[in-house]
Structures are given as structure tokens and as C-alpha cells.
Amino acid sequence: MIDLYTSTTPNGRKISIALEEMGLPYQVHAINLQNDEQYAPDFLKISPNNKIPAIVDSDNGVSVFESGAILTYLAEKTGQFLPTDTPARIEVLEWLAWQTAGLGPMLGQLNHFLNVADEKLPYAIKRFSDEMIRLLGVLDKQLAKHENVAGDYSIADMAIYPWSSAAYDGAKALIGTSFKNLETWHETMAARPAVQAGMAVPDV
CATH class of the missing domain: 1.20.1050.10 (Glutathione S-transferase Yfyf (Class Pi); Chain A, domain 2)
Known part of the structure; x- marks a missing residue:
């Protein structure tokens, strides 16, 4: 299970698209940017740059922030949408x-x-x-x-x-x-x- 911390922005939607395409089960945690929820101490533990998106992979406890890193991680985890050649x-x-x-x-x-x-x-x-x-x-x-x-x-x-x-x-x-x-x-x-x-x- 992937815990996805996201909001209604293009950066957040990159990751939900990838999770849907890869068929990975995930749980959404909406972060209200207008209410400064991105600065909450618990969120900063997984996203020290206080930006969405971020994920936590409950399969192994790995957390990843920054959308490009998340996409690469998910592609490598599933073996999809990132060539090996x-x-x-x-x-x-x-x-x-x-x-x-x-x-x-x-x-x-x-x-x-x-x-x-x-x-x-x-x-x-x-x-x-x-x-x-x-x-x-x-x-x-x-x-x-x-x-x-x-x-x-x-x-x-x-x-x-x-x-x-x-x-x-x-x-x-x-x-x-x-x-x-x-x-x-x-x-x-x-x-x-x-x-x-x-x-x-x-x-x-």
C-alpha cells in the first residue's frame, strides 16, 4: 500500500496518474495548502521541503518526496513505464x-x-x-x-x-x-x- 500525500495541483496529479497506471493500491491523504498543512511536523518528516507530493510505501517503510524521485521509485518498484535499455x-x-x-x-x-x-x-x-x-x-x-x-x-x-x-x-x-x-x-x-x-x- 502506498500512502499518497497530495493536493489538487499538477505536481500531485502526476503521482496519482502513475499509481492508477501501475495498478498500485494507494490511500490518499489530502494536504490543504491554503491552511498550511504542508508545514505540519508529521508531514515534514517525510517531505522536508514542505511540498507535495510525498509518499510512504508501507511494504518497506520507504518515504519519498519530490515528484520526479517518486515517479522513478514507483517505476522501478513495479518494473513499468521506465525502460531498462x-x-x-x-x-x-x-x-x-x-x-x-x-x-x-x-x-x-x-x-x-x-x-x-x-x-x-x-x-x-x-x-x-x-x-x-x-x-x-x-x-x-x-x-x-x-x-x-x-x-x-x-x-x-x-x-x-x-x-x-x-x-x-x-x-x-x-x-x-x-x-x-x-x-x-x-x-x-x-x-x-x-x-x-x-x-x-x-x-x-
Whole structure:
């Protein structure tokens, strides 16, 4: 059994998608970020960076924080969605790192300056809007070569989809056109039953 500590954010939904795809039993612990539950001492024991998601694997007592590490752990635990062949494995890990180091942080900053900051700073909004469009363009070009992000369906797809799908309509409105390959991939991802189930976690 996996205990999943999560919230209604793209980072959290990566993990619930993976758990659904891998068929692992899990129990959801919703963390209310608005109530600062991520700073609770018990949660900090498993997530010292006070961020969701985090997991505890009751099979062995292992706890893991940071979404990229969790996805890698779950893939290795189940032997699914992460190739063992070195070139294919590296490609998946490259795109997983691309999401955790690039797409997620840049979209998070854009959301902050658009929707959270008291002062709307045009420079910051333009900077992160431009980077969002650039990153989605990179992804669109990659999807022109592959049906999935890194060849076979993998944890890279699970990591990227909750973020790119949240940003897509805003990006399309800004540039006035579609990312055709990305749009097709989004439709394919959204049709997967495990993705649908994972995107509905937590149910709050």
C-alpha cells in the first residue's frame, strides 16, 4: 500500500496518474495548502521541503518526496513505464528532468505573477509567458517525432501532462494558433482511464 500525500495541483496529479497506471493500491491523504498543512511536523518528516507530493510505501517503510524521485521509485518498484535499455531509459529521464526543472517551475512562476501577486508586473508576466510558449513549442516538436513524449508511454508522459494541459488554452490564446502535435497528445492522454482517475485525485 502506498500512502499518497497530495493536493489538487499538477505536481500531485502526476503521482496519482502513475499509481492508477501501475495498478498500485494507494490511500490518499489530502494536504490543504491554503491552511498550511504542508508545514505540519508529521508531514515534514517525510517531505522536508514542505511540498507535495510525498509518499510512504508501507511494504518497506520507504518515504519519498519530490515528484520526479517518486515517479522513478514507483517505476522501478513495479518494473513499468521506465525502460531498462540504457538509451531509452535516458530519454525518459531527460524528459522527466525537463518537466521538473523547466516546465513546472516556469508555469508555476507564471501562475504566481498572473494570479497571486498583488502587483501585476508586466516584465515578469511577459518573461514567463514567453518561456511557457517556448517550452510548449519544444514539446510540440518532440511529439512530432513520437506518439508519446519519449517513445513508449512512460513516466515522462505522466509528469508532463498535468502541467501542459493546464497551460495549453492560455498559451494557444497568446499565440493565436494551436500546437497540433501537443493537442493530439493531450486528447490521447485525456482518453486514458488511469489518467482520468488520477486527475480527479484528491476528491476535495
